[in-house]
Amino acid sequence: MTDDLERGHTRVRGFVNPEMDYQLMRQLGSARYGGASVGECLALAQQIGNANPAAWVDAFEASGRRHQADAEGRAARGHAISARDQYLEACNSYRAAEYYASIQDARHRALGVSSRRCFMAFLQMAGIHGTELWFHYQGLALPAYHIRQPSGVGSAKILAIVSGFDGTLEESWIMYGAAAFERGYDLLLFTGPGQMDAWRFHENSHFAPDFEQVGRQVADYVMSVPEVYTGRLALMGISFGGYFATRIAAHEPRFSALIANSPITDLHAYMVSFAGVDPAELSTTDDFRLADLPHIPDSVMDAQTRGMAGNLMCRFGQEGFADTYRYLRQFRVDSQALSQIACPSLALAGEGEGAEPLRQLSVFMQGTGGPSTSHIFTAAEGADGHCQNANPAISAAVALDWLDERFS
Secondary structure (H helix, E strand, O other), rough: OOOOOOOOOOOOOOOOOOOHHHHHHHHHHHHHHOOOHHHHHHHHHHOOOOOOOHHHHHHHHHHHHHHHHHHHHHHHOOOOOHHHHHHHHHHHHHOOOHHOOOOOOOHHHHHHHHHHHHHHOOOOOOOEEEEEEEEEEEEEEEEEEEEEEOOOOOOOOOEEEEEEOOOHHHHHHHHHHHHHHHHHOEEEEOOOOOHHHHHHHOOOOOOOOOHHHHHHHHHHHHHOOOOOOOOOOEEEEEEEHHHHHHHHOOOOOOOOOOEEEEOOOEHHHHHHHOOOOOHHHOOOOOEEEEHHHHOOOOOEEEEEEEEHHHHHHHOOOEHHHHHHHHHHOEOOOOHHHHHHHHEEEEEEEEOOOOHHHHHHHHHHHHHOOOOEEEEEEEOOOOOOHHHHHHOOOHHHHHHHHHHHHHHO
C-alpha cells in the first residue's frame, strides 16, 4: 500500500478567518434539515480562499443556480422528491451568497429573491401548504409565511419565529421550522424592518427598537383565523431575534410561551462585546462613515470587515460607525419591561458565545415576571457557538421538547 493512497480530493478544511469559518459551520449545520450537503460545502470552501467575500458570493451563487437548474429539470421529468430536495439546497445556497453580498449591490436583492422563489417551489414540491403574508411598519410591507399542517389534520399549537441580523425566513424553516412542523406545529415565520427579507423589497428599511409593533400584528393575524388559534401561541427569537422576541413578549401578552436564543436585553452592550471597544465613543478622527469604506486600505481594514461594517451601518440607517452604535443604545428591554413577561420562557445560549451573551442570559432569567428556564449548549455537543448553528438538531430538541411540555 502506497503512502499517497486517496479515496477522494475533498478535505475537511475550513477557513483560518473565524467569521468565515463560522459561516461555513452555519451552512454545514443546515445539512441536518436538508439545507446543504457536507461534501459540497467543503468543496466550495476549497475554491473560496480565506476571508474572500467576493469569492464566497460567486461560489454559493453558482451552487444555487446549479441546484435550481437541477430541481427544475427533475420536476419537469416528474421527480417531485428529488426536485423538492434540490430546491431547498438552492434556496439555502442563495442565502449563503446573500450574506456576503454588499447590501448596496443590486446583486444582494437578486440573491434574496432567488432564495425566496426556490423556497416557495420547495413547499409546492413537498406538498406543504405555505401562505405568503405581509405585515406593516410605518408604510413598509414586511414579508411573512404561514406554513400550515396538512388539510384535515389541524394544529393545536402555533410557533411564530423571528430571526436576527442576517437570518431569513427560509433559514428559519431549515434551522427550526422543519423540526417544529414535524412535531405538529403550524408556523408563522415573520420579519421586521431592517431584516434581510425586508431589504429584498425595501432598500430603505432600517432596524427599529419598537419591534412590538410587528409582534402585535402577528398575534392579531393568528387570532383572526379561528380554525388556527387555540390559545397555544409560542414565540421564538433567533440571534438578534432574541432581542426582538423579548421586546415583543414584554409588550404583547397574547404569546403563551417565549424561546429566546439567545436572550438579548441590551443590543448595544451585546454588540460592543464583539467589537472589544465601544464604537459609540470613537473620536471624530477615529470614526469612519459609509462613504469612507471604499477608500480604507486592506492594511487597515480587510474586505470582509469593510463589508460587514457597511452592511451594519446601512441596516441601522446610519451614515457613520459611531452613530450606528449610538443608535443601538435604544435597543433595550429594561427591568420594568422584562418583569411584564408573564408567560413561561426558555433562554438558550452556547458556552462559547462569550461573557456578555451569558451575562444577558442571567439578566433575562432574573428579570422575567413568569417562570423561566435556561439551557447552555456545550462544545462536546458541537453546539457551543452562536445559535447552535453547527448542531441545530440538539437545539431544536431542547427548545421544542420544552415547548411541548408547556403545551401538553
